[in-house]
Amino acid sequence: DCHARFRRMQGYNVLHPIGFDAFGLPAENAAISRGIHPHTWTMSNIQNMRRQLGSMGAIYDWGREIICCVPEYYRWNQWLFLQLYRAGLAYRAKAPVVWCPSCQTVLANEQVVDGSCERCHTAITRRDLEQWFFRITKYADQLLDFTGLLDWPEKILTMQQNWIGRSEGAEIGFDISHHRLDVKEIRTFTTRIDTIFGVTFMVLAPEHPLVPRLTSKAQHEAVADYVAQARRTSEIERQSTDKEKTGVFLGSYAVNRLNGEQVPIFIGDYVLMSYGTGAVMGVPAHDARDLDFARKYDLPIRQVIAPATWDGPDASGLAEAYLGDGFMTASGRYDGMTNQEGKQAIAEDIEKRGWGSRTVSYRLRDWLISRQRYWGTPIPMVYCQACGIVPVPEAGLPVLLPPDAEFKPTGESPLAAHPAFVHTACPQCGAPARRETDTMDTFVDSSWYMFRYTSPHYHEGPFDPALMQKWMPVDQYTGGAEHAVMHLLYSRFFTKALRDLGLVEFGEPFLRLYNQGIILGEDHEKMSKSRGNVVNPDVVVGQLGADATRCFMMFIGPWDQGGPWSDVGINGVARWLNRVWGVMEHDPAHLDAGAANSQVVRDTQRLLHQTIRKCYQDLERFKFNTAIAALMELTNHLSRVWAEADVDSATWRECTRSFLLILAPLAPHIAEELWERAGHPYSIHQQLFPKWDEELAAEDTITLVVQVNGKVRDRIQVPAGISSGQAQELALASPKVQSYTQGKAVRQAVYVPGRLVNVVVG
């Protein structure tokens, strides 16, 4: 709010909207535990938050308010889903969900505590369901291109880059034709095709489709047990590099086509079905995880890349996996090449022989949007016996979420238990058909809502193209860093997809991004009801007012870091605002009685112009805490100057006028009131931010710090424009400095203009 008000005072036409991302799990949970319908609960919360935001003096344009859980909004979720479906960007596939066998329901990760259901403490398992995905991976390379972003925190870009996780490598097939299956090979992705001669085993993900078919009779039971165990383990656990690598031999072999060797096939939970092909070639000599695995199961370790000084394998074996570059060895006709040359040569050869190809793999996975929940946007699809999957025609939108569904857990998607919702006619052939009963991930709602703000009541589409042209993309977005790799990536993907559909004309939704922090409770923990550390804005605003509340939140610390609330700390800000009131209410006519001190007038003007400059720069960069500190210093100065009656009334009027204008975005109510009482025309919030004069802000004299060998030994007042030679001369002339340089050779003197001289003696 402060930033929006500041931008308006810079002369911008500011669209500062508000909305409620109102679908999702919390509403459903609260509704279940309180027996209130999610809609009722959500709307009453919204009503309360509107009131509280209003009480803080927020200038949101309420005429543009968006609420995601109303049909006027979510019908466009459905419409956009259909556009993505037609563009081939939405598809169905099997994917596991977390399942509580006791509650007979799907669980969110958040509802899993130590591998058990948070409600009934039963150990969880996983089930495969047909679900809807958005093909975000198609945009992986475009999402790695950050050139359209003007100003985003570097750390967010780094996190997105690592999350997308592009790696170049090769896919190669290991021959299993001797098993006489319809599948002739196991495809595996590797970034180290140069180590292919070091392969001594293969590991498949436990979920790999070939696992049951490659398991020997003797190993059947052990494999089944291991797969069941893996189904209970979370991916975070499975990826832990600390965890002991485990696996089970399938009792079968695959052939490394490059050397004709047979290698044993294992399953292991450190291999994930969601990355690469779900199968890895085990090269223990050159991969740390593979080495752990080989040691545990006593598999051969064969070094195939070696540093130039290497003189053959050590009898005691490899201490750790060799990850560096080197020369190819034990690699047939590739021996003697550098491994980089080997990489190219092998890749070319396997491409020629049809065994594999160079490829790029991403860590990024497609976006699973299906939720087996009630409180979300119904996915607008119909399943017909004859026609298959049929999209709901646009004229049939919105597919309304029935108000009377059973949203408590029953064992299937809540909407599946609502016959009137499920049973419909096929839009194509008119025969009886079933509706899709899953709802959408709420990240879908938040992936495009900013566009809706341009035209929140538009009926012809999700947004009015003319108004999009006028306002979008968003110039300044603020949001928490916790959104780094999901919401912020999903909305970037949506924007690019909508651009390719011809719906928007730009490829990035947010030009500038600022991460705000979180105001914590007095105990330095996140505010939560269970911790009992929640600060109620109604109470604080009621006691000390909206301006003190706003200013204190901004004064706690750097806005991007957040910080702890303090019930006593806010008194300091409240006191300051009271002093501001007192100082601004002084009658300047009183000053004309005495004689102004010209030096104090000059100092006052300088401080005023420095303060305008500092606050302007700070407010542009969300540095509210230091802007307020600067205003406090000016308040202290004006207070002193008034007591001594050292300035003339014209200077005083200039100071108070500019002060109030700077205060306006921070403490809008007090600023407006004082503005009016000073006789200025309504409203202070329609004024421009004051301008500063660099000449008036410039210092006449500076404190020259004099160091000897980097330690401060003296401070000298000198004219601001002093030359390097003069500064060094003055520094060396200082008696304090001389007591340190006495009898020693001055080897060097470093002058930092306007700051210090460092005399180096030795």
Next chain:
RNA sequence: GCCGAAGUGGCGGAAUGGUAGACGCGCCGGUCUCAAAAACCGGUGGGGGCAACCCCGUAUCGGUUCGACUCCGAUCUUCGGCACCA
């Protein structure tokens, strides 16, 4: 575990590689008051010294530099994210 951050007085924090601790809270002292509160004024990193002033000090250890809270390496701790919280 992996990815990304952060660590400065009693507390919140300030400091383009150049005066560490701005501003505020708290505390101590004073003015006013019968007294208290409020308000106002002054002091306040630690240690030493009558004082001038000196030494130490930005999580820990090491490095780069004339000079490091700031840059580099390692370690510890805390926080955000890890794909169904949003």
